[in-house]
Amino acid sequence: MAGAVESKASPQAGNISKVTSEQSSNEQSLDVDSQKLPSHLLSRINDPKDSYQNTHLPRSTLRFPKSPRPQLQSAATTAVSLTDIHTHSYQDGSRESFAAQAKSTHPSQFLKSFGSFQRLKDSGGSETDTASIGSCAPTLGPGGDVESLLGNVLGVSQESPELTSFSNQTESLDPFDSSFYKANDDLSSFDKEFDELADSSVFEGGEEQLLSLWKAKRKHFLILSSAGKPIYNRHGDDSLISGYVGVIQTIISFYEGSHDQLKGFTAAGSRFVIMSQGPLYLVAISKLGESDAQLRIQLEALYMQILSTLTLPVLSQLFSNRPSTDLRRPLQGTEPLLSALADTFTRGSSSTLLSALECLRIRKTHRQLINSTLLHKRSENLLYGLIVAGGRLVSVVRPRRHSLHPSDLQLIFNMLFEADGVKAGGGENWIPLCLPGFNKNGYLYMYVSFVPLEDMNQIGGNHGSDLLGKKDEVAVLLISAKKDSFYELRDMRDTVIEELEANGSMHVIASAVARGRPSTTDIIPGTVLRHFLYKSRAHVQLLSLYHSLHTSVHAKNSHLKVHHCVDREAISLAWATPLFEMYGVAGPSTSRNALAQSANKIVQWARREEERIFIVGGAVSSSTLKAPDLGSEIW
């Protein structure tokens, strides 16, 4: 089963960045805090001018020194090609310029100009134009066509000499490193990323300003039908984006028309990644420097959410009946779920990055007791039963030969803990949903009940109830294929909770939640590591993250097993083996030896504690599935 653990930042880390101090003060939000900032950005917060990055291999100290090719990962080779100012000339002679990679600009100024696309009245010629469109999609057709299409998107003239710079950039671009164009961004205004844009009809500042706000968003997700109908967009309303949707649809179908699939391109510092899923196009536009593979995983998750709402047969049928179907209507009410997913991705999520989930760390015997309680009290029509506390998985009961797919769990967790739709209402919930990883053709029904942990503190003695925020509740999720089994599962909830309280498990859970994540120094006294992620491959599990490290280790042609990255703010390490993946960050003055030793210790710890940290197998019920248990095609 999936599960993950993440370390608390070490309080001993000493002179460390803002991010790290947040980590040590609040372990609940640690995940979010650190991952707002993809790791390669961590180092850049205080100094956007800094762009050096070195790659080393600590051969001597780590145990898997497989011949790496660190030179492929070097950011330095690509970061150099950045230009300070991008200027686009318009056909009307006016020009628009913006700082895309302002090496010499102070962060705040830089951001202002970055965000607001100031149009400058400038009659100068085109000789100052510099690269603004680059693409690493090897499938690109004749440059001129791309040029004109993109020109529409960006309001860029067709006749500027971008063609040459475009091809230059294609050559110089390291296909493994898509993070370079974000290298100098700073994140001082990141908190505005999630502010809602006003409705364009009521916004006072006029469309221009609204558009600039829209453009200032670092990440966009668009979903449209292949007929060009908008389905979902993270920011902005219809009238604001309809033009862009049209252009994007044109670009995509242009390639489709020539039996070629457009997978992604780069324009003006933004990476566009396109995924085509049956009748849908999903587009991610990011200035955050994630790799194509990572963006693709995010798009996949959004697609899964759509399937979860509709199921594949319904989706296909809607479009085969009427290709111009407006999918917004059947999807009505799903937008908050999509946006919650999108924002999780923008903030950064270790679970998404590593396709794994975090488990609550409790003793093996305690977990077994909870598992057996679930199993013992299991009602007839139960398919999956889950207990989740503090957003972390505690226990799972599942049918033989069916594990719960991490992407399904991600959808469920997103629905329950990121979007407010379910929790805010209070009470119990009965939710029809499709779990695409389990069966994308049918609906299942999920019983959800939140049991506040305060009650348990009263029962099981007091255990730091101050620490338990309101969100620390035990969620009981019971999934069945029978749509009328609500009352049956409700009964099961009652008996399970009763039993867990009687046998002390609730107390165990409450104190585990209150304890939070272990600090790195709890695990290894005196370690140099500040924060780490560990993923057990066998159980699809992890202990903590970092985007660029992940990109490096997982770059397609790389056989890299250990990646060591040094820069001014931190030293980071990624280590991948067939058994696990581990990512760690330490202070800037740490020696590689110390880091490697710590990494070894973490791995030893994780293995030793495996059954506490991870849910190994979960409780398996003896029943085997029959066809109707797979979910009904109609409600």
Added chain:
Amino acid sequence: MAETTAAPPKPSSSVKLVLLGEAAVGKSSLVLRFVNNDFQENKEPTIGAAFLTQKCNLPHRTIKFEIWDTAGQERFASLAPMYYRNAQSALVVYDLTKPTSLVKARHWVAELQRQASPGIVIALVGNKLDLTNEQSTEDPAIHGDDEGSTTETAEAESDGDARKISTKEGREYAEEEGLLFFETSAKSGVNVQEVFTAIANAIPETQMKGARGAGAAGGTQTALGAGTERVNLTGPRGEVGAKEGCAC
């Protein structure tokens, strides 16, 4: 409703209530106001359905509402029978500022009359009264049982008044179909408690099922029996009832 402490425990019975209506008319907000006396701006849409309970004290008995708050989106419509089947009462909600929502409400009323239990008590509720400029001159006698209440207030003036469906229109339709009628604001709380109290009062004694606690013996066995025929869920539900009875 101050008599909760009266010496002999009042007979208590549970009433299943289902909320139906177009998306975003305020069904969940009405329930939240009734159950928690709370209101949330920009509440996210309900997914599937939520199940909540709340007691309503009447002078001579206590009603425990078992409320099914359903999602209004079109795709959930086919699930509705599961929730209104053997419900004794229904709240059909529309948005006073949105004409299409009354069309949808009429559709639900028709479906309930066709397919729900014959004796079901239906209340038609026009929500978002706070968006009309009536709320200041609020007239507590707006609800529909007593005739003669003043209704034409808001129609004439239209300064800042988002009302699109007149009280008269709603009331006349409700009278035609024999429904209780209220205009409410979940935001300000106007008339919310009244709706549920009126429903509790309108449910005939014989429709009560699953009497609990001290008054358990009562003449409610027949109704419970009738429930058994209709639903195959009765087994588990009976148990639930018993347990809850002990708890409260």
